[in-house]
Amino acid sequence: MAASSVTLRLPATTANLGPGFDCLGAALDLTADVTVSLAQPAVPHGPAEKAVVVAAEAACRYAGKACPPLSVDFIKTIPHARGLGHSAVCRAAGMLAAEALCDAYLQDHEMLALGTELEGHADNIAACLFGGLQVVARSGMKVYRAGLPAPSDLSAVLFIPDFEMSTDAGRGLLPRELSREDAVFNMSRTALLVAALVEGMTDLLWEATQDRLHQPARTQIFPQMPAIFAAAREAGALCAFLSGGGSTIVALARNSEDEIGSAMTKAAEANGVSGQTVVTHLSNNGASALDQTMTPA
Incomplete structure (x- = not known):
């Protein structure tokens, strides 16, 4: 039986983790709650809410189901255009809402493929x-x-600057070709990073998060980035990298979190960039339903 309303909890994410361009992602213990309900007539929405509805409609089409008018209540705890997976939250919420409200059931691999098509x-x-x-x-x-x-x-x-970075604009700056040396550099560090995270070899993380593909190009938009990386390392961070397309910078650590956050903030402000710091953790929790209201029989 389909529900008339569902509330979902979805994690922010960090992508690339330095060298793993478009192939590495991790969930963060920073979440947004999204409630999607059947609505008649359809409720006007802002951009985030519209993205949820578009994803729900796409999931319904994929599953061969009709998508009724929907309303979306989005508690926006994950900032937009800061490299923390805001658009992925919207699309995951829409697909999961379609399953709960419209019986648009997708297997995990189908949901991933559809979400990837929507995200790019x-x-x-x-x-x-x-x-x-x-x-x-x-x-x-x-x-x-x-x-x-x-x-x-x-x-x-997390150091979250007060300015947005466009993913599309950043991608437009990336080199169309890489030398063999640079390709091997990134491939080797991506493999090293996965192994280091799985095996707890934190002494390798700084070198394993080095990148020659996207971060150097994106310094054209965010030239203060290397100074913030250096400040994080000096304060005790195990590594630091641009989160996704930015503008958030992530530093991984086992201690001295407050000192690292303060150091990144000071380095940013010294270079004319304001922002805020958030201390969180990597998370093994993916999207989940918190509550459902069932349609009366």
Whole structure:
């Protein structure tokens, strides 16, 4: 029996983790609650709510179900255009709401493929849906993923600038070709990073998060980035990287979280960038339903 309303809890995510461009993502213990309800007539929505509805409609089409008018109540605890998977939250919420409200059942691999089609890349949506550390690869319309436990003892210190970064604008700056040396550099560090996280080899994390593909190009938008990385390291961070397309910078740590956050803030402010810090953790929890109101028989 379909529900008339469902409340979902979905995690923010961090993608790329330095070298793993479009292939690594991890869930964060920072969540948004989204309530989607049947509505008659349809309720006007803002951009985030519209993205939820569009994803629900896409899931219904995929499953061969009709999508009724919907209303969306979005508690926006995850900032937009800061590299924390806001759009993945919207799309995951829509697909899961379609399942609960419209009987639009998709298997995990179908939901991942549809979410990737909506997102344009699989890293954030995989981490949002399934939690933990997600390694993803695409071949045409097919998406492969390997989910791994995220280290529960690692804190994630987020420096969230007050300015937005456009994912599309950042991607437009990326090099169309890489030298063999740079390709090997990134591939080797992506593999090293996954192994280091799984095996708890935190002494490798700084080198394993180095990147020659997207972060250097994105310094054209965010030139203060290297100074903030350096400040995080000086304060005791195990590594620091741009989260997804930015503008958030993530530093992983086992201690000294407050000092790391303060150091990143001071380095940013010294270079003309204001923002806030949030201390959270990597999370193994993916999207889930908190509550459902069933349609009367």
